[in-house]
Amino acid sequence: MTAPGEAARRKPARRPTIKDIARRAGVSESAVSFALNDRPGVSADTRARIRKVADELGWQANSAARALSGERADCLGLVLARPARTLGVESFFLQLVSGIQEVLSARRTALLFQVVEDLDTECALYRRWWAERRVDGVLVVDPRTDDPRPALLAALGLPAVAIGGPAAPAPTGPPTAPLLSTVWADDAKAMARILDHLHDLGHRRIVHIAGLPGLAHTARRIHSLRTEAVRRGLDARQVRSVTTDYSDAEGAEATRRLLDAAAPPTAIIYDNDVMAVAGASVAAGRGIPVPGRLSVVAWDDSPLCRVAHPPLTALVRDTAGFGRLAAGELLALLGGGPPRTVEGELPHLAPRESTGPPPYDN
Amino acid sequence: MTAPGEAARRKPARRPTIKDIARRAGVSESAVSFALNDRPGVSADTRARIRKVADELGWQANSAARALSGERADCLGLVLARPARTLGVESFFLQLVSGIQEVLSARRTALLFQVVEDLDTECALYRRWWAERRVDGVLVVDPRTDDPRPALLAALGLPAVAIGGPAAPAPTGPPTAPLLSTVWADDAKAMARILDHLHDLGHRRIVHIAGLPGLAHTARRIHSLRTEAVRRGLDARQVRSVTTDYSDAEGAEATRRLLDAAAPPTAIIYDNDVMAVAGASVAAGRGIPVPGRLSVVAWDDSPLCRVAHPPLTALVRDTAGFGRLAAGELLALLGGGPPRTVEGELPHLAPRESTGPPPYDN
DNA sequence: GACACCTACTAAATCGCATTAGTAGCGTCT
DNA sequence: AGACGCTACTAATGCGATTTAGTAGGTGTC
Numbered sequence: 001m002t003a004p005g006e007a008a009r010r011k012p013a014r015r016p017t018i019k020d021i022a023r024r025a026g027v028s029e030s031a032v033s034f035a036l037n038d039r040p041g042v043s044a045d046t047r048a049r050i051r052k053v054a055d056e057l058g059w060q061a062n063s064a065a066r067a068l069s070g071e072r073a074d075c076l077g078l079v080l081a082r083p084a085r086t087l088g089v090e091s092f093f094l095q096l097v098s099g100i101q102e103v104l105s106a107r108r109t110a111l112l113f114q115v116v117e118d119l120d121t122e123c124a125l126y127r128r129w130w131a132e133r134r135v136d137g138v139l140v141v142d143p144r145t146d147d148p149r150p151a152l153l154a155a156l157g158l159p160a161v162a163i164g165g166p167a168a169p170a171p172t173g174p175p176t177a178p179l180l181s182t183v184w185a186d187d188a189k190a191m192a193r194i195l196d197h198l199h200d201l202g203h204r205r206i207v208h209i210a211g212l213p214g215l216a217h218t219a220r221r222i223h224s225l226r227t228e229a230v231r232r233g234l235d236a237r238q239v240r241s242v243t244t245d246y247s248d249a250e251g252a253e254a255t256r257r258l259l260d261a262a263a264p265p266t267a268i269i270y271d272n273d274v275m276a277v278a279g280a281s282v283a284a285g286r287g288i289p290v291p292g293r294l295s296v297v298a299w300d301d302s303p304l305c306r307v308a309h310p311p312l313t314a315l316v317r318d319t320a321g322f323g324r325l326a327a328g329e330l331l332a333l334l335g336g337g338p339p340r341t342v343e344g345e346l347p348h349l350a351p352r353e354s355t356g357p358p359p360y361d362n
Numbered sequence: 363m364t365a366p367g368e369a370a371r372r373k374p375a376r377r378p379t380i381k382d383i384a385r386r387a388g389v390s391e392s393a394v395s396f397a398l399n400d401r402p403g404v405s406a407d408t409r410a411r412i413r414k415v416a417d418e419l420g421w422q423a424n425s426a427a428r429a430l431s432g433e434r435a436d437c438l439g440l441v442l443a444r445p446a447r448t449l450g451v452e453s454f455f456l457q458l459v460s461g462i463q464e465v466l467s468a469r470r471t472a473l474l475f476q477v478v479e480d481l482d483t484e485c486a487l488y489r490r491w492w493a494e495r496r497v498d499g500v501l502v503v504d505p506r507t508d509d510p511r512p513a514l515l516a517a518l519g520l521p522a523v524a525i526g527g528p529a530a531p532a533p534t535g536p537p538t539a540p541l542l543s544t545v546w547a548d549d550a551k552a553m554a555r556i557l558d559h560l561h562d563l564g565h566r567r568i569v570h571i572a573g574l575p576g577l578a579h580t581a582r583r584i585h586s587l588r589t590e591a592v593r594r595g596l597d598a599r600q601v602r603s604v605t606t607d608y609s610d611a612e613g614a615e616a617t618r619r620l621l622d623a624a625a626p627p628t629a630i631i632y633d634n635d636v637m638a639v640a641g642a643s644v645a646a647g648r649g650i651p652v653p654g655r656l657s658v659v660a661w662d663d664s665p666l667c668r669v670a671h672p673p674l675t676a677l678v679r680d681t682a683g684f685g686r687l688a689a690g691e692l693l694a695l696l697g698g699g700p701p702r703t704v705e706g707e708l709p710h711l712a713p714r715e716s717t718g719p720p721p722y723d724n
Numbered sequence: 725g726a727c728a729c730c731t732a733c734t735a736a737a738t739c740g741c742a743t744t745a746g747t748a749g750c751g752t753c754t
Numbered sequence: 755a756g757a758c759g760c761t762a763c764t765a766a767t768g769c770g771a772t773t774t775a776g777t778a779g780g781t782g783t784c
Contacts, residue, residue, distance in 0.1 A: 015493060017770055028734045033772060043732060060493030064435065065770035067426035068739045075474075080456075094442075094455065098477040105476070110496060112437075113475035114467070115460040131377060131422030133740095134472060248665040278669035285671060303610040304666065307640035309647060379740055390764045395742060405762060427740035430769045 016057040025053045036061075067133065076104065076330060077112045077135035081122040081142065091302045092272075092319055093141075096163070099323025100139065107331065109136075119144075123152055130156045137179075137330050139163055143216040154178035161330040163322065165216040181333050182341040183326045187217050188224035190315055190347045194269055194297055195228045197313070197349055202357050203267040203295060204234060208241040209254050209279065211271040218243065221271065221299075238263075244275065251275025255282040259294075266358035267295035273302045276312055280354065284309075291356035301350060310353035317347040378419040387415045398423075425472075429495065438466065438692060439474045439497040443484040443504065453664045454634075454681055455503075458525070461685025462501065469693065471498075481506075485514055492518045499541075499692050501525055505578040516540035523692040525684065527578040543691045544703040545684065549579050550586035552677055552709045556631055556659055557590045559675070559711055564719050565629040565657060566596060570603040571616045571641065573633040580605065583633070583661075600625075606637065613637025617644040621656075628720035629657035635664045638674055642716065646671075653718035663712060672715035679709040 018032040025032065027046060034041040035050035036059075042050070067073045078100070080093060097113065104111055112135055116122050126149070129135045137159035140149055153160045159179035165187070191208075198206055208225050210218045222241040229239035242258075244250035251270060258264055259282070270276035276298030283294050290296055290310060298305050301314035322344050329342055380394040387394065389408060396403040397412035404412070429435045440462070442455060459475065466473055474497055478484050488511070491497045499521035502511055515522045521541035527549070553570075560568055570587050572580050584603040591601035604620075606612035613632060620626055621644070632638035638660030645656050652658055652672060660667050663676035684706050691704055 015495070019770080029771085030735080030773080031733060034733090037772080039773095041732065046732080058493065060490060062430070062770055063494040063496050064426045064429035065739090066772080068424070068430050068741090069770080069772040071739075071772095073426065094477065097475070101477055105478075108490075110474050111476065112472050113459070114473065115456065115463055116467075128422060128470075131420065132425040133377070134425050248669045252669065274665055274669070277666075281669050281671040303636055304639070307610045307614065307636070307643045309643040309671075381740080391741080392743080392765080393763065396763090399742080401743095403762065408762080424740050427769090428742080430771085431740080431742045433769075 015062075016059045017062070018059070020057060021050060021053050021059055024057070025050050071133075072334075073133055073136050074108060075110045075112055075135050076100075076327075077114070077126075077129050077138040078141070079122045079125055079138070080113070080115045081117070081119050082115065083117055091304075092300060095319035096141075096323040096326075099320030099325075100327040101323075102320070103324050103327035103331070109331070119148070123148060126152060126156065126158065130158050136334055137161070139326055139330060142212075144214045145216050145219050146214070147216070150178060150180055153180060159330065159333045161326045161333065163326045165220065179333055179339055181329045181339045183322065183329055183344055184341070185317065185322070185344045186346055187220040188227070190299075191221050191224035191269075192228045193347075193349050194299075194315060195225070195232070197351065197355065198267045198269075198295065198297070199232055199234075201267075201295065201355065204358070205238045205263060205265045206234075206267045206269065207239075207258055207265040208269045209251060209258075209271060209275055210241045210243045211246045213243040218271065225269075238265075244271075246272055246275065248274045248278035252278040252282050255279040259283065259286060259288065264294075266293070267297070267355070269297045269299065271299045273298045273300050273304045273312075273314070276314075277304055277308050280308055280312065290354050293359050295355040295358070297349075297355060305352070308354070313352045313355040314350050315347045316350045318345050321345060377424075378421045379424070380421070382419060383412060383415050383421060386419070387412050433495075434696075435495055435498050436470060437472045437474055437497050438462075438689075439476070439488075439491050439500040440503070441484045441487055441500070442475070442477045443479070443481050444477065445479055453666075454662060457681035458503075458685040458688075461682030461687075462689040463685075464682070465686050465689035465693070471693070481510070485510060488514060488518065488520065492520050498696050499523075501688055501692060504574075506576045507578050507581050508576070509578070512540060512542055515542060521692065521695045523688045523695065525688045527582065541695055541701055543695055543701045545688045545691055545706055546703070547679065547684070547706045548708055549582040550589070552661075553583050553586035553631075554590050555709075555711050556661075556677060557587070557594070559713065559717065560629045560631075560657065560659070561594055561596075563629075563657065563717065566720070567600045567625060567627045568596075568629045568631065569601075569620055569627040570631045571613060571620075571633060571637055572603045572605045573608040575605040580633070587631075600627075606633075608634055608637065610636045610640040614640040614644050617641040621645065621648060621650065626656075628655070629659070629717070631659045631661065633661045635660045635662050635666045635674075635676070638676075639666055639670050642670055642672075642674065652716050655721050657717040657720070659711075659717060667714070670716070675714045675717040676712050677709045678712045680707050683707060 018029050022029045022032045027050065031042050031046065032050050035047040036054060063074060101111060114125060116125060126138060140160050140162045141164060143162050143165045161181045161183055163183050165184045210222055212218060225239065225241055226236065229236060242254055244254055251274065268279055270279055276296055280290055280296050283290050288294050296312055298312045298314040301316040305312040305314045325342060325344055329340065333339060380391050384391045384394045389412065393404050393408065394412050397409040398416060425436060463473060476487060478487060488500060502522050502524045503526060505524050505527045523543045523545055525545050527546045572584055574580060587601065587603055588598065591598060604616055606616055630641055632641055638658055642652055642658050645652050650656050658674055660674045660676040663678040667674040667676045687704060687706050691702065695701060
């Protein structure tokens with residue numbers, strides 16, 4: 001009888017390899033490989049027999065071995081560059097990741113996910129992953145107006161999908177084909193919808209509290225706001241954008257400044273849910289009724305907007321669907337397809353109780 | 363001259379291997395391997411020369427090759443089993459992941475992160491990762507009172523760290539040593555602190571709106587509430603817990619039911635930030651002042667609690683620190699250390715404006 | 725019946741690194 | 755001078771798959 005201590009130290013079961021299958025099925029290792037990868041070279045009978053043995057042994061290909069010979073890692077990468085401070089309350093990323101994985105898990109492709117502090121670290125990570133052959137491709141989020149990543153990825157030859165907007169084009173004369181697809185939503189149209197809603201209610205003084213100024217979609221939203229304001233004959237000085245870092249603190253601070261001004265806006269559009277809730281909270285703290293004297297719109301819906309008091313009118317996006325779309329594009333790219341630019345579903349506005357007509361005295 | 367299309371299709375640069383380094387440095391491949399892995403067998407001079415060449419070439423070990431020969435993947439796994447519906451507003455996971463990666467990135471260890479729908483899928487994923495040798499170990503979150511995972515991981519021989527509480531012990535007589543460490547926080551003491559705060563303010567009718575009933579920490583908190591109530595001589599019928607699924611919807615619903623009762627509680631403790639905000643919102647909607655007639659405490663702080671109106675008294679945990687601790691334990695385990703149970707920093711209560719004395723007429 | 729041709733397989737090379745087993749050269753000790 | 759030990763290396767093997775290059779054995783053809 002073995003002592004418990006000894007028994008406990010026994011090695012875990014050895015994982016079966018194709019060699020084990022080959023031996024049990026009485027064929028060569030190559031035959032096993034052909035059979036399990038649906039390649040010609042084995043008869044239907046033999047193939048079935050090999051499959052059966054593989055199932056019995058619970059065999060799964062060693063991903064390292066497959067990566068080494070197949071030159072693929074069956075793994076994609078996603079880096080989130082955000083200072084820990086703003087690591088957020090947003091449900092955006094988990095939703096996105098969840099959508100991405102719906103597509104990937106069906107293909108036995110894994111996802112390396114990493115949170116880093118800044119863009120430089122993100123770029124360094126791409127280099128490392130590339131050099132280590134850790135990933136076959138990456139999903140790039142938060143595209144910027146002046147983005148170093150497309151050029152880097154093109155130089156590395158690392159296939160990628162930019163999520164959230166057309167990224168800056170790679171510089172001319174790249175050494176390699178930029179294998180960069182883009183999945184984006186039409187922020188301009190979405191902004192127009194918000195403006196329709198507010199304009200129809202009668203608002204003429206509207207401020208857009210945007211997110212980080214460097215991001216491409218921030219620029220698109222700001223530009224769209226201006227264009228749409230002009231198109232509706234609104235006074236450009238009364239309809240404008242200010243930028244923040246997306247944090248509740250800056251959202252609240254910007255709101256305070258706006259409400260303190262001589263002619264405060266009658267409606268504020270916030271670029272994310274956290275700032276919108278923070279802003280509504282500032283208004284409540286000053287006794288400014290929402291939507292009585294101030295209408296609030298959140299760009300991006302979440303439980304946060306629904307539990308706020310009053311519930312916030314929000315721009316609803318299918319974030320998980322966006323993730324599915326992006327993952328699908330990256331797989332297509334890896335499969336040899338051409339880089340594409342795909343537009344996701346247009347977000348729609350969910351009017352709730354935080355928007356209403358502006359006060360009469362305006 | 364080459365056509366642009368052709369030039370664009372050129373292959374990306376080949377990544378250097380130790381063979382390239384060996385050739386350029388005029389030594390054998392083994393010498394290179396020794397030099398770059400700090401093993402004896404090469405002189406200091408040669409080592410330096412090889413290092414220099416490696417740097418010049420920008421060499422990084424191919425992770426697949428290293429995994430194949432080294433029998434390690436240099437990769438850990440983290441699975442989050444949450445139905446998409448409750449995929450949250452909580453900052454908990456991103457913070458945790460961020461802390462984990464602070465430790466891992468220094469060791470060139472990657473993290474596979476996957477969001478799945480339920481526990482069965484999570485278990486299946488562990489099996490697959492194990493069979494594919496994708497990961498060296500896993501970080502297990504949301505330990506349950508009746509948890510199948512420790513036994514599974516023990517059977518597979520997959521090292522793991524349970525985050526968030528002592529998981530159920532593996533069944534007796536396991537086939538292999540359970541390589542399971544635990545990192546936890548003392549929920550009982552934390553609950554006692556909250557109760558101290560509320561009891562000192564004068565509250566006698568306190569309800570705890572807990573999270574998922576199956577989770578180990580839910581059970582610990584519920585148990586602690588009861589124990590602490592008894593210790594303070596409180597009426598056990600007036601101090602109790604109800605369970606939810608952590609969603610804002612169930613948090614709000616539970617709050618409504620409580621407020622409709624004959625003798626509503628004067629204080630509610632919510633097991634996460636989202637439910638706390640939702641609950642405070644319900645009270646506001648009914649014209650019940652917080653903290654005038656109802657005090658609210660959130661278990662887990664976040665921007666959410668700070669932007670709420672009034673800001674919520676919350677139990678603050680160093681979640682990223684928790685992640686660092688867990689990652690460190692897993693690395694220690696992989697390094698051959700014994701399984702341990704480590705207690706993280708005790709959470710502290712941050713009193714804000716959502717708690718105050720109960721109303722006089724109580 | 726010699727030849728080509730296909731099918732169904734096997735043997736062997738390969739991927740990039742780690743590691744074990746040599747081996748040459750040199751100094752030391754008796 | 756021969757045995758010994760040490761240093762600093764090289765050669766060879768293995769990890770577990772994929773893939774290419776064979777090779778029996780059967781069939782068809784003129």
